[in-house]
Amino acid sequence: MSVITYRQALRDTLRAEMHRDENVILLGEEIGVFEGSYKITEGLLNEFGERRVRDTPIAEEGFVGAAVGAAMLGLRPVVELMTINFSLIAIDQIINHAAKIYGMFGGQNSVPMVIRTPGGGGQQLGATHSQNIELFYAFVPGLKVLAPSTPAEAASMLRAAIRDDDPVLLLENLGLYNTKGEVPDDDESVAEIGRAAVTREGSDITLIGYSRMAALGTQVAEALAKEDISVEVVDLRSLRPLDRQTIVDSVKKTGCAVVAEDDWLTYGIGAEIAASIQEGAFDYLDAPVRRVAMAEVPLPYAKPLENAALPSTESVTTAIKETLSAVGKRVG
Amino acid sequence: MSDNTAHDEPELVQLLTPEGELRHHPDYPLDLGAEEVRGLYRDLVLVRRVDTEAVALQRQGELGLWASLLGQEAAQIGSARALRPQDMAFPSYREHGVAWVRGVDPRELLGMFRGVTNGGWDPAEHGLHLYTIVIGSQTLHATGYAMGVQRDGATGGDDGTAVIVYFGDGATSQGDTNEAFNFAAVNNAPVVFFCQNNQWAISEPLERQSRVPLYRRAAGFGFPGVRVDGNDVFASLAVTRRALQHAREGQGPMLIEAFTYRMGAHTTNDDPTRYRVAAELEEWKRKDPILRLRAYMAANGVADDDFFAAVDAEADKLGERVRIECRALPDPDPLDIFHEVYAEPHAQLDLQRAEFADYLASFEDAGAEGGR
Numbered sequence: 001m002s003v004i005t006y007r008q009a010l011r012d013t014l015r016a017e018m019h020r021d022e023n024v025i026l027l028g029e030e031i032g033v034f035e036g037s038y039k040i041t042e043g044l045l046n047e048f049g050e051r052r053v054r055d056t057p058i059a060e061e062g063f064v065g066a067a068v069g070a071a072m073l074g075l076r077p078v079v080e081l082m083t084i085n086f087s088l089i090a091i092d093q094i095i096n097h098a099a100k101i102y103g104m105f106g107g108q109n110s111v112p113m114v115i116r117t118p119g120g121g122g123q124q125l126g127a128t129h130s131q132n133i134e135l136f137y138a139f140v141p142g143l144k145v146l147a148p149s150t151p152a153e154a155a156s157m158l159r160a161a162i163r164d165d166d167p168v169l170l171l172e173n174l175g176l177y178n179t180k181g182e183v184p185d186d187d188e189s190v191a192e193i194g195r196a197a198v199t200r201e202g203s204d205i206t207l208i209g210y211s212r213m214a215a216l217g218t219q220v221a222e223a224l225a226k227e228d229i230s231v232e233v234v235d236l237r238s239l240r241p242l243d244r245q246t247i248v249d250s251v252k253k254t255g256c257a258v259v260a261e262d263d264w265l266t267y268g269i270g271a272e273i274a275a276s277i278q279e280g281a282f283d284y285l286d287a288p289v290r291r292v293a294m295a296e297v298p299l300p301y302a303k304p305l306e307n308a309a310l311p312s313t314e315s316v317t318t319a320i321k322e323t324l325s326a327v328g329k330r331v332g
Numbered sequence: 333m334s335d336n337t338a339h340d341e342p343e344l345v346q347l348l349t350p351e352g353e354l355r356h357h358p359d360y361p362l363d364l365g366a367e368e369v370r371g372l373y374r375d376l377v378l379v380r381r382v383d384t385e386a387v388a389l390q391r392q393g394e395l396g397l398w399a400s401l402l403g404q405e406a407a408q409i410g411s412a413r414a415l416r417p418q419d420m421a422f423p424s425y426r427e428h429g430v431a432w433v434r435g436v437d438p439r440e441l442l443g444m445f446r447g448v449t450n451g452g453w454d455p456a457e458h459g460l461h462l463y464t465i466v467i468g469s470q471t472l473h474a475t476g477y478a479m480g481v482q483r484d485g486a487t488g489g490d491d492g493t494a495v496i497v498y499f500g501d502g503a504t505s506q507g508d509t510n511e512a513f514n515f516a517a518v519n520n521a522p523v524v525f526f527c528q529n530n531q532w533a534i535s536e537p538l539e540r541q542s543r544v545p546l547y548r549r550a551a552g553f554g555f556p557g558v559r560v561d562g563n564d565v566f567a568s569l570a571v572t573r574r575a576l577q578h579a580r581e582g583q584g585p586m587l588i589e590a591f592t593y594r595m596g597a598h599t600t601n602d603d604p605t606r607y608r609v610a611a612e613l614e615e616w617k618r619k620d621p622i623l624r625l626r627a628y629m630a631a632n633g634v635a636d637d638d639f640f641a642a643v644d645a646e647a648d649k650l651g652e653r654v655r656i657e658c659r660a661l662p663d664p665d666p667l668d669i670f671h672e673v674y675a676e677p678h679a680q681l682d683l684q685r686a687e688f689a690d691y692l693a694s695f696e697d698a699g700a701e702g703g704r
Binding site: 025051054056057059061062063065066067068069070071072073074075077092093096097101102103104105106107108109110112141142144164165166193194240241242243244 | 422449450451452453454455461462464465466469471472473474475476477478479480481483484507508511512514515518671672673674675676678679680681
């Protein structure tokens with residue numbers, strides 16, 4: 001077992017997958033000589049050469065579309081979009097082509113490509129560079145969307161994404177790149193796509209999140225344990241396919257739930273989770289499902305304002321305590 | 333003064349005049365035997381017949397939609413006959429002539445437009461991808477595919493693989509197409525951009541799309557562009573053959589602008605009489621690709637009346653087969669909606685499929701109980 005960063009886990013896995021499969025190629029802007037804006041592709045151009053690691057013109061629709069074509073040839077392109085915000089320029093190639101070619105071509109061509117891209121606010125990058133719009137892709141049949149919250153998950157999910165025959169968007173997170181966690185040595189684990197995980201067992205309340213909010217949820221649960229509040233944490237891990245069963249099973253056990261999400265509240269992923277809970281565990285609910293999300297504003301650049309807009313340890317903790325009060329459970 | 337705008341008289345590669353006279357072009361020599369010429373004629377007539385039948389079938393309610401290729405037969409047959417078996421073509425949605433040449437049965441095309449199948453020919457077997465409906469997107473797919481071909485070392489010699497992508501004049505305004513031009517150029521990808529300029533993007537004429545003749549766009553991206561008479565099957569064949577050779581030998585992309593005319597509607601949902609004048613249509617009728625080839629063949633003893641009659645009879649037979657087979661295409665099963673959404677198993681979708689199957693079965697139960 002080694003303790004490494006989320007960034008290192010992605011980099012090591014990418015490198016190992018390139019060694020494993022000659023067909024894995026990297027396409028994107030600034031990924032070669034510059035080694036990626038967030039250094040996930042560090043060293044890979046030197047090691048694998050331009051035949052495998054290709055700096056492209058600065059045109060997201062262009063390199064995502066080219067990756068779709070390369071995938072149809074049988075390659076396994078891994079595309080880096082510098083941030084998920086830039087996926088807006090490539091959205092037609094993602095939603096209308098990558099996601100639909102398998103079906104619209106009568107099952108003749110799968111599109112085994114991966115789009116790696118970070119989301120996440122809190123970095124003072126301003127409103128156009130700080131959005132959490134993974135929902136757009138999680139909404140679309142034909143795509144798969146994975147959102148790792150720990151270094152171990154980042155490794156096993158990237159491995160799964162590359163080996164999967166469907167187009168997969170792997171949502172990374174700017175706020176998680178430097179976080180550390182244990183990853184098994186000689187790790188070969190491949191995440192099961194479409195499987196959520198109970199990352200911490202508890203009995204009083206279920207806290208559901210993904211990506212940064214799953215990591216934050218674990219911290220909240222640890223803190224509340226000291227106040228004798230037992231929080232079960234469900235890390236969604238896969239936004240499409242969505243593992244409703246794990247969520248419902250947890251809520252049946254605890255009787256109440258809080259969803260923490262880094263996207264906007266209205267129509268956000270929490271709305272889908274809350275709906276899934278009432279469909280699957282209505283009779284078990286002792287309180288309304290509570291959602292904690294970003295303020296519905298373009299994310300400000302000013303640090304105090306950005307902090308005010310984002311969900312935090314405090315806002316999630318408060319939501320948990322208020323829900324438990326409503327249920328009539330003792331809160332510290 | 334030459335300002336490189338549409339005011340210049342652009343060059344047009346033409347090997348066969350509208351009157352059916354051969355023209356020599358120093359850059360595009362073409363030496364075809366009589367049998368090959370007769371083959372091209374047969375292709376042109378038969379795909380036009382498939383197209384005519386398809387329009388009629390749509391009018392009769394047998395197809396949801398059809399995008400007619402009327403007038404563009406020579407551009408498609410000529411360019412597709414330049415392809416070799418190892419080459420790969422990416423069509424848009426009107427390339428029925430290309431599909432014909434690549435050995436895709438018309439029944440497959442009718443199935444898609446009837447809405448009973450999403451297609452199903454094997455792109456690798458035919459060297460033809462499935463139709464792309466979104467305008468211009470396939471230019472990027474072809475470019476990425478060609479970059480892959482290049483990476484695999486399958487280019488750079490006379491036996492190399494080349495890629496061709498078909499799109500229209502309207503698509504040249506799309507970002508995807510311009511990005512594809514640039515990606516292909518900087519990577520020297522083995523791809524031929526074949527633009528059928530049929531003068532109209534639904535109701536928008538060419539002057540709404542471009543200030544310069546389309547083939548000149550290539551120069552700005554750093555590769556050759558050429559305008560060919562798209563109603564001349566000889567010139568379309570010769571120019572495409574040369575461009576494919578250029579690509580397969582590793583010299584990079586080329587843009588071909590096939591100057592042609594959409595004689596029919598954009599699709600069967602469109603009525604072109606609302607936006608274009610009859611005189612224009614009459615002018616292009618005189619440039620018909622089939623009439624000029626027939627005139628050439630008759631005047632030069634390439635074929636006799638028996639040959640032309642035999643092709644017409646074959647077309648009648650093909651038309652009849654198309655009608656019968658189209659009507660006989662089976663409707664898909666409702667549960668098919670869940671097929672081919674993902675290449676790999678997907679638990680969430682399997683659950684929805686099971687629920688929908690139960691829902692469908694509930695009607696069968698109701699039927700068994702006398703409809704209540």
